[in-house]
Amino acid sequence: MSLPALLRAIVKRLVAALAVLSGAATLAFLTLQLIPGDPVAVMLGPGNAASPEIRAEITHEYGLDRSPAEQYLHYLGNLLGGNLGESYQLQRPVTDLIGDQLWPTVQLALFALLLAVTGAVALAAATAGRHPALRAAASLAELLAASTPAYWTGILLLTAFSFQLRIFPVAGAQDFASLVLPAVTLALSLAGVLAQVLREGLEAALAQPFVVTARARGLSDTAVRLRHALRHAAIPLVTLTGWLTGSLLGGAVLVETVFGRPGIGALTLQAATNKDIPLVIGLVLLSALVFVVLSTVIDLLYLVIDPRLRTR
Amino acid sequence: MPVNRSRALVLAAAGSLFLGACSGAGDTDGAAAGATATPVSGGSLTYAVDTEPVSFDIHASPQDITGAIQRNVFDSLVHQDSKGEFHPWLATKWSASKDLKTYTFHLRDDVKFTDGTAFDAEAVKINFDRIVNKSTKSQYASSLLGPYTGTTVVDARTVEVHFSAPVASFLQAASTPYLGFYSPAAIKKYGSKLSAGGAAAVGTGPFEFTSYTKGQSVTLTRNPAYKWAPSTAAHTGPAYLDKLTIRFLSQDATRVGALTSGQVQVADPIPPADVKTVKANSQLQVLTTDAPGANYALVLNTTQKPLDDIRVRRAVLRGIDIDTAVKSVYFGVYKRAWGPISPTTPYYDKALENTWTYDPTLAAKSLDEAGWTGRDSDGYRTKSGKRLSIEWPLMPQEYIREQRDTLGQAIQADLKKLGIEIKRPRLDIGTYIAKVYGGQEGIADYSWARFDPDVLRLYFNSSSDPREGGQNATFYKDADLDKWTDQAQTTLDKNTRQDLYAKTQQRAIDLALEVPLYVRTAVVGVASDVHGLKTDPNTWANFYDTWIGK
Numbered sequence: 001m002s003l004p005a006l007l008r009a010i011v012k013r014l015v016a017a018l019a020v021l022s023g024a025a026t027l028a029f030l031t032l033q034l035i036p037g038d039p040v041a042v043m044l045g046p047g048n049a050a051s052p053e054i055r056a057e058i059t060h061e062y063g064l065d066r067s068p069a070e071q072y073l074h075y076l077g078n079l080l081g082g083n084l085g086e087s088y089q090l091q092r093p094v095t096d097l098i099g100d101q102l103w104p105t106v107q108l109a110l111f112a113l114l115l116a117v118t119g120a121v122a123l124a125a126a127t128a129g130r131h132p133a134l135r136a137a138a139s140l141a142e143l144l145a146a147s148t149p150a151y152w153t154g155i156l157l158l159t160a161f162s163f164q165l166r167i168f169p170v171a172g173a174q175d176f177a178s179l180v181l182p183a184v185t186l187a188l189s190l191a192g193v194l195a196q197v198l199r200e201g202l203e204a205a206l207a208q209p210f211v212v213t214a215r216a217r218g219l220s221d222t223a224v225r226l227r228h229a230l231r232h233a234a235i236p237l238v239t240l241t242g243w244l245t246g247s248l249l250g251g252a253v254l255v256e257t258v259f260g261r262p263g264i265g266a267l268t269l270q271a272a273t274n275k276d277i278p279l280v281i282g283l284v285l286l287s288a289l290v291f292v293v294l295s296t297v298i299d300l301l302y303l304v305i306d307p308r309l310r311t312r
Numbered sequence: 313m314p315v316n317r318s319r320a321l322v323l324a325a326a327g328s329l330f331l332g333a334c335s336g337a338g339d340t341d342g343a344a345a346g347a348t349a350t351p352v353s354g355g356s357l358t359y360a361v362d363t364e365p366v367s368f369d370i371h372a373s374p375q376d377i378t379g380a381i382q383r384n385v386f387d388s389l390v391h392q393d394s395k396g397e398f399h400p401w402l403a404t405k406w407s408a409s410k411d412l413k414t415y416t417f418h419l420r421d422d423v424k425f426t427d428g429t430a431f432d433a434e435a436v437k438i439n440f441d442r443i444v445n446k447s448t449k450s451q452y453a454s455s456l457l458g459p460y461t462g463t464t465v466v467d468a469r470t471v472e473v474h475f476s477a478p479v480a481s482f483l484q485a486a487s488t489p490y491l492g493f494y495s496p497a498a499i500k501k502y503g504s505k506l507s508a509g510g511a512a513a514v515g516t517g518p519f520e521f522t523s524y525t526k527g528q529s530v531t532l533t534r535n536p537a538y539k540w541a542p543s544t545a546a547h548t549g550p551a552y553l554d555k556l557t558i559r560f561l562s563q564d565a566t567r568v569g570a571l572t573s574g575q576v577q578v579a580d581p582i583p584p585a586d587v588k589t590v591k592a593n594s595q596l597q598v599l600t601t602d603a604p605g606a607n608y609a610l611v612l613n614t615t616q617k618p619l620d621d622i623r624v625r626r627a628v629l630r631g632i633d634i635d636t637a638v639k640s641v642y643f644g645v646y647k648r649a650w651g652p653i654s655p656t657t658p659y660y661d662k663a664l665e666n667t668w669t670y671d672p673t674l675a676a677k678s679l680d681e682a683g684w685t686g687r688d689s690d691g692y693r694t695k696s697g698k699r700l701s702i703e704w705p706l707m708p709q710e711y712i713r714e715q716r717d718t719l720g721q722a723i724q725a726d727l728k729k730l731g732i733e734i735k736r737p738r739l740d741i742g743t744y745i746a747k748v749y750g751g752q753e754g755i756a757d758y759s760w761a762r763f764d765p766d767v768l769r770l771y772f773n774s775s776s777d778p779r780e781g782g783q784n785a786t787f788y789k790d791a792d793l794d795k796w797t798d799q800a801q802t803t804l805d806k807n808t809r810q811d812l813y814a815k816t817q818q819r820a821i822d823l824a825l826e827v828p829l830y831v832r833t834a835v836v837g838v839a840s841d842v843h844g845l846k847t848d849p850n851t852w853a854n855f856y857d858t859w860i861g862k
Contacts, residue, residue, distance in 0.1 A: 035740070035742060036740055036742045036746075037740065037741065037742010037743055037744075037745060037746070038742065041742065041745045041746070042742045042745065044374075044451060044739055045711070045741070045745075046707065046711065046741065046744060046745050046748070046749070046758070047758050047760070047783065048451055049374060049451060049452050049455040049781045049783075050374070050449075050450075050451040050452075050455075050781050051454065051455070051780065051781045052780050052781065053446065054446070054449055054450065054451065054454065054781075055442045055781075057446045057447070057449060058449055061447075061449075089366050089367075090366065090367070090507065090508075091367065091392055091504055091505075091507045091508070092467075092507075092508055097526070099850050101524055101526065101527060104527075111337065126656075155563075155565050155566075158565075158566060158569055159569065162569065162570075162573060162575070163570075163572060163573040166573055166574075169575060169578075170561075170569060170570040170573065170575045171528075171559065171561055171566060171570065172528050172529065172559070172565060183568055224834075256363065256527070256567055257562055257563060258563050258565075259566070260527075260528065260559060260560060260561040260562070260563070260566060261527065261528065262525060262526055262527025263527060266527050267526075267527070270366075273708075273710055273741075274366075275742075298774040
């Protein structure tokens with residue numbers, strides 16, 4: 001690829017990313033406007049002793065007495081200046097809050113991803129095209145892993161490894177030991193889905209003529225599976241992994257709650273429940289950004305995995 | 313307060329609870345706990361709670377959990393014991409003017425904030441003025457100050473607090489952490505950032521607020537200079553614990569598991585379903601205590617048909633088998649309620665007990681008298697072709713606690729037997745607030761924690777409009793109820809107050825303004841090597857006297 005072509009591609013990506021982000025912010029803003037009820041009343045919750053004067057003060061301070069159009073323009077203006085605003089409820093800058101909560105979730109997501117992909121690849125490579133009974137057993141295990149709610153898996157793992165065996169701490173995000181159980185919980189359901197998809201891809205690849213050719217050249221069965229078939233089957237795996245990773249950000253909320261971990265999931269839940277507009281939009285922007293980055297990474301990975309895509 | 317995120321989490325008891333020296337010693341009182349073993353200084357303790365504060369600012373937050381945590385960091389002018397009596401704390405003595413519009417406090421002269429600033433009359437003024445300042449956006453403390461007009465600094469050790477109307481409940485208000493004192497230097501430095509807790513939360517209390525990790529924990533460390541505990545405490549000088557960690561474990565299973573596996577030493581609350589298991593564990597003790605304030609109740613809107621008819625309200629009051637419902641939903645852990653306020657609240661009227669037992673026959677007769685004599689094809693009563701139907705909306709699930717939705721099903725079933733239809737549409741929280749607090753629904757359900765009978769004014773005085781931060785969702789205007797609850801605020805005479813508050817409680821039940829359901833009960837699980845754990849009258853665990861044995 002020539003340099004100007006590369007630059008063009010980069011600019012195109014950036015413009016698309018900006019469009020996605022502003023679209024996400026706008027949609028989030030609109031959705032929040034559609035939620036019924038006075039935003040201050042929702043924020044304060046039922047049975048709050050705040051006097052009408054205090055409610056009026058809050059309404060005014062957050063600009064909620066202005067028209068939605070004005071609020072939107074004001075917000076966009078701040079956003080362009082890189083200011084995500086301040087959380088209504090927590091009274092802290094949204095960027096600080098996200099910054100604080102992001103790292104534990106990233107740790108959790110990455111470690112879970114690592115476990116899930118390793119597990120899925122091992123399981124699928126070992127069972128694809130094997131004895132029907134073995135495949136059926138693996139398939140059942142995957143189905144169970146994929147369909148058990150993370151909440152339930154988490155409680156089971158906690159009961160066994162924390163409450164009974166006392167190997168891992170019950171909760172928190174203070175050290176590596178506290179990361180293991182939540183990551184395994186999250187990884188199990190991911191691995192279930194990924195292994196199913198990967199085995200199907202592997203079996204399709206193993207049925208192709210090049211496999212026979214490779215075997216004829218004297219390669220071992222394992223080498224054929226890992227070096228050749230896996231590569232063919234990897235494209236759907238990568239696509240799906242990317243998509244699942246993006247959803248991990250919010251999807252971690254159950255795991256975070258069960259294990260009492262800080263993180264983006266819990267923050268999102270709190271923000272949405274309390275109609276904390278700046279925080280909700282900040283989080284929506286974050287997750288849009290993650291998806292944009294991930295899809296770029298996936299596109300690049302395609303090129304790495306499949307040489308046919310490189311020649312243009 | 314009625315909901316999850318509000319002042320809901322009631323930690324323990326109205327009384328001062330002390331844990332005995334070991335599990336065998338059981339629930340002895342403070343003196344005995346001190347006598348059975350010698351307290352040792354040092355060690356750290358982890359305390360698991362189910363709610364995380366939204367704001368740590370004691371002057372702004374309405375949450376129970378904020379008060380519960382900050383009680384260990386902030387002191388009050390006076391201390392209130394479990395019987396409702398007041399004792400010196402930051403104030404050595406005090407007096408109220410005859411009209412109860414001015415309170416004078418004489419302050420200790422040796423108290424320092426943990427940042428080194430001296431606690432004096434000016435600090436009191438700065439803090440009280442901050443509470444009523446609009447920009448503080450106080451959701452609770454300002455209502456405790458009520459008709460506050462200002463504080464006068466008489467000299468460095470004397471302050472006068474002024475009100476535009478009599479406030480008999482002010483000493484109680486002053487004893488809560490919500491009217492606690494930040495270092496004036498911290499207020500100046502951090503301003504609105506006080507809500508973030510951490511280093512900004514500079515008080516005079518036995519613990520310093522060291523750090524806060526959102527979503528995970530709060531760490532408090534001992535204040536080594538502390539020597540101004542109220543005289544009711546079991547010891548003087550600094551607290552025993554080096555460090556107190558508060559963990560936020562919102563899931564019941566996780567919190568209980570953490571306690572039973574010894575990873576936390578105190579867990580609060582223990583859900584009723586788990587109480588038996590925890591009690592059976594020899595390594596653990598359970599503290600069960602009634603919370604003060606208004607009981608969880610069905611508040612009947614007297615301005616909506618058909619509950620505007622007292623005969624229908626009385627039928628609802630007598631037509632629910634509360635004993636059975638409460639016992640089965642809460643495994644016998646919570647007691648059923650007999651009046652608007654709980655037995656631990658000062659001036660509770662015991663005479664109401666067993667006066668309005670379950671009586672479906674009487675309830676049916678009352679409905680007959682009200683003209684609801686027809687029956688439709690679904691078995692519900694009708695009058696002139698209209699079904700006897702009452703709407704009692706459900707909040708979104710995340711706001712519902714203590715399995716109140718399950719209890720609601722039992723109530724629905726009992727009333728169906730009488731021919732009353734209870735409709736429970738699930739509303740989003742915005743619509744719920746607008747309709748329930750706007751007086752458009754038949755029934756509202758909530759409780760309100762406060763160790764003061766003034767909650768009766770909040771519940772039944774017609775000026776306590778829910779549209780303006782009040783809690784009188786009965787919307788009933790009664791000259792007597794207004795007079796009595798107002799008068800009780802103008803006198804400190806115990807006999808007069810007893811009389812006024814007893815009449816109020818009886819009249820509320822007599823008019824069937826609400827159906828009291830259960831007494832909110834705090835259940836705390838504690839490891840048996842934890843000694844001297846106390847709760848203050850506002851029901852919060854106080855770790856000042858707590859120490860860890862072998």
